[in-house]
Amino acid sequence: MTYQPPLRDLALALKAAGFERLSAAYPEADAATVAAVLEGAGAFAAEVVAPLNRPGDLAGATYANGVVTAAPGYADALRQFAQGGWNSLSAEPDHGGQGLPKALEIAVFEMFNAASLAFGLCPILTQGAIEAIAAHGTARQKALYLPRMVSGEWTGTMNLTEPQAGSDLAALTTRAEPDGEGGWRLTGQKIFITWGDHDAADNIVHLVLARTPNAPAGVKGISLFLAPKRLLDDNGEPGPANDLRPAGIEHKLGIHASPTCVMAFEGARAELVGVEGQGLAHMFTMMNAARLQVGTQGVAIAERAYQQALAFSHERKQSRSAWTGESPAPLWDLPDVRRTLMLIKAKTAAARGVCLATAVAADLARHGDVEAKLREELLTPIAKGWSTDVGVWAASEALQVHGGMGFVEETGAAQHYRDCRILPIYEGTNGIQAIDLIGRKLTLADGSAFAGLIGDMRQTAAALDGDLHLVGVRLGEAVTTMETAGAWLAERRGTPDALAGATAFLRLCGETVGGWMLARQAQLDARMTPLAALYAGQVLSGVPGQAAAVTQGAGPLEAFEG
Numbered sequence: 001m002t003y004q005p006p007l008r009d010l011a012l013a014l015k016a017a018g019f020e021r022l023s024a025a026y027p028e029a030d031a032a033t034v035a036a037v038l039e040g041a042g043a044f045a046a047e048v049v050a051p052l053n054r055p056g057d058l059a060g061a062t063y064a065n066g067v068v069t070a071a072p073g074y075a076d077a078l079r080q081f082a083q084g085g086w087n088s089l090s091a092e093p094d095h096g097g098q099g100l101p102k103a104l105e106i107a108v109f110e111m112f113n114a115a116s117l118a119f120g121l122c123p124i125l126t127q128g129a130i131e132a133i134a135a136h137g138t139a140r141q142k143a144l145y146l147p148r149m150v151s152g153e154w155t156g157t158m159n160l161t162e163p164q165a166g167s168d169l170a171a172l173t174t175r176a177e178p179d180g181e182g183g184w185r186l187t188g189q190k191i192f193i194t195w196g197d198h199d200a201a202d203n204i205v206h207l208v209l210a211r212t213p214n215a216p217a218g219v220k221g222i223s224l225f226l227a228p229k230r231l232l233d234d235n236g237e238p239g240p241a242n243d244l245r246p247a248g249i250e251h252k253l254g255i256h257a258s259p260t261c262v263m264a265f266e267g268a269r270a271e272l273v274g275v276e277g278q279g280l281a282h283m284f285t286m287m288n289a290a291r292l293q294v295g296t297q298g299v300a301i302a303e304r305a306y307q308q309a310l311a312f313s314h315e316r317k318q319s320r321s322a323w324t325g326e327s328p329a330p331l332w333d334l335p336d337v338r339r340t341l342m343l344i345k346a347k348t349a350a351a352r353g354v355c356l357a358t359a360v361a362a363d364l365a366r367h368g369d370v371e372a373k374l375r376e377e378l379l380t381p382i383a384k385g386w387s388t389d390v391g392v393w394a395a396s397e398a399l400q401v402h403g404g405m406g407f408v409e410e411t412g413a414a415q416h417y418r419d420c421r422i423l424p425i426y427e428g429t430n431g432i433q434a435i436d437l438i439g440r441k442l443t444l445a446d447g448s449a450f451a452g453l454i455g456d457m458r459q460t461a462a463a464l465d466g467d468l469h470l471v472g473v474r475l476g477e478a479v480t481t482m483e484t485a486g487a488w489l490a491e492r493r494g495t496p497d498a499l500a501g502a503t504a505f506l507r508l509c510g511e512t513v514g515g516w517m518l519a520r521q522a523q524l525d526a527r528m529t530p531l532a533a534l535y536a537g538q539v540l541s542g543v544p545g546q547a548a549a550v551t552q553g554a555g556p557l558e559a560f561e562g
C-alpha cells in the first residue's frame with residue numbers, strides 16, 4: 001500500500017503544539033512556507049522513498065570484501081534528498097542551512113521516516129553530528145565540515161557503543177592518543193554504528209567517544225573526537241582513506257536497509273571536539289537531538305501502520321456488522337475493529353503532539369528562552385520513550401487488524417512491526433529514558449519545569465467545555481495523578497523505590513501529556529473531537545489507576561528470587 005502524507009494532521013498538530021509562538025524568531029516560517037515545505041516533503045517521501053521500503057527490507061544493505069553497499073535505490077534517494085535541500089532545513093544559515101524551525105523539520109521527518117525508517121536514520125544521525133560540531137567544534141572544524149554535512153554531501157555517525165559498553169558508557173575503552181602533531185589517533189572497536197559505512201556520500205564524518213591517556217575512570221575520562229572516513233586535503237576535499245573501516249554489518253530483526261556496522265578504528269587520525277574530558281556532555285547535544293527524532297520515528301511508524309490497517313479494514317469482509325446488519329461486513333463496520341483503528345489514530349496524534357511540543361520548546365530555547373529550554377529537557381525522554389512505545393503498540397495492533405494476513409510478509413504489516421522494534425532500544429533504551437525522567441528532569445530547576453508543565457496542562461483541562469467537557473475532566477484527573485506521583489518520586493530520588501516506578505511514571509506522563517496535546521488539537525479542529533473523546537475514555541481514564549504502579553516501591557522486587 002502506498003503512503004499518504006498526513007499533511008492536514010501535521011499542520012494541525014504543529015499549531016496545537018504552539019508553532020505560532022515561533023513567529024518572532026522565525027518570521028520566514030509563515031503559513032504559506034510551512035504548507036509548501038510539508039507538501040514538498042510529503043511528495044518526496046511518498047514518491048521517492050516509500051517505494052524503496054519493501055525492496056529495501058528484502059535486499060537489505062550488504063557487506064562484501066570490506067565494502068558496505070546501501071540497499072537498492074537508497075544511495076540514489078539519499079543524493080536526491082540532499083539535492084532537494086531536505087537535509088538543511090533547520091541548520092544555521094552560517095553553515096549553509098535554511099534556518100527554519102526544528103518543529104517544521106520534525107514534522108517533515110515524520111514523513112521521511114514513515115516512508116522508510118531505514119532511510120530516515122541516515123539524515124537523523126547526520127543532523128545530530130551537525131548539532132554537536134556546531135555547538136562544540138572549533139571555527140576551523142565548523143568551516144571544514146559543516147557546509148558539506150548540512151548540504152547532505154557528507155553524512156555523519158555517532159560512535160558510542162562497544163561490546164562491553166551499551167547503556168553504561170562509562171565502561172568504554174576505545175583509546176585516543178596524541179599523534180605528536182596536534183592531532184590524535186583512535187584505536188578500538190565500536191558496534192551497532194548506524195549508517196557507519198555506505199556508498200551514498202563522498203565522505204562520512206564519524207563522531208567518536210574515546211579515552212585519552214591518564215584520563216580518570218568513568219564518564220569524566222571520556223572525550224569526543226571527529227574522524228573522517230577520508231582525510232581532507234589542503235583544499236578541504238576528501239583525500240586518502242583514514243585508518244578506520246567497517247568490519248561487518250549486523251543481521252537484524254528489521255530496518256534491513258540501514259547498515260548497522262561494526263567499526264574498527266586502527267590508529268585513525270582524529271581531532272578533539274570541544275573540551276577534553278567533556279565528551280559525554282558534548283555527545284548529549286547530539287543524543288538529545290536524535291532522541292526527539294527517534295520519538296518521531298515512533299509516530300511515523302504508527303501513522304504508516306494505521307494507514308495500512310485502515311485500508312485493509314475496508315477491503316476485508318468478515319462477520320455481521322453490529323450497525324448495519326450487513327453480512328459479511330467490512331472489518332471497518334465491526335465496532336471492536338473500528339475502536340482499534342481509532343485508538344491507533346488517537347494515540348498517534350497524541351504522540352505527534354508530544355514530539356512537536358518538544359521541538360517548539362527546542363526552537364524557543366535556541367533563541368534564548370530559558371523556560372523553554374527546561375521544557376525541552378523535561379519533554380525529551382517522554383517524547384523518545386512514550387512515542388516509541390506507542391509506535392510498537394500501534395504496529396502490533398495494526399498487524400492484529402489484518403488477522404493472519406498480518407503475520408505473513410506480503411501485506412507489509414509485519415515489516416512495520418519488525419522495523420519499529422528497535423525504537424525503544426536505541427538512542428538510550430526506554431528504561432534509561434524513564435530513569436532520566438525521574439532522576440534529572442523531574443527535579444530540574446527545583447522542580448519548576450515539572451510544575452510549569454502541570455500548570456499549563458491544568459489550564460487547558462479547565463478550559464475544555466461543550467463536547468470536550470468530559471475530556472477536560474479526565475485530563476484534569478490525569479494531571480493531578482501525574483503531579484502526585486511526581487512528588488512521591490521526587491521525595492525518593494535515587495532510591496530503589498523510585499527506580500522501580502520509573503517506567504510506570506514515564507508511561508503515565510506520556511499518556512497525560514499526549515492527552516493534553518490531543519485535546520488542544522480538538523479545540524482547534526472539531527474533526528479531532530471523537531478521537532479526543534475516545535482517548536479520554538480509553539486512555540486518560542486509566543491514568544489515575546497507574547499511580548499505584550509508580551508508588552508500589554521496590555519491595556516485591558527485593559523479595560523475588562528469580
Ligand SMILES: Cc1cc2nc3c(=O)[nH]c(=O)nc-3n(C[C@H](O)[C@H](O)[C@H](O)COP(=O)(O)OP(=O)(O)OC[C@H]3O[C@@H](n4cnc5c(N)ncnc54)[C@H](O)[C@@H]3O)c2cc1C
Nearest residue numbers: 158159160161166167192193194260425426427428429431
Ligand atoms: C539497529 C541498532 C542501531 C544502533 N545505532 C547506534 C549508533 O548509531 N551508535 C551507537 O553508538 N550505538 C547504536 N546502537 C546501540 C544502542 O544504542 C544500544 O544497543 C542501546 O543503547 C542499549 O545498549 P545495549 O544493547 O548494550 O543494552 P544494555 O545496556 O546491556 O541493556 C540491556 C537491558 O538492560 C537495561 N538497563 C541497562 N542499564 C540499565 C540501568 N542503569 N537501569 C535500568 N535498566 C538498565 C536496558 O534498558 C535494557 O533493557 C544501535 C543499536 C542497534 C540494535
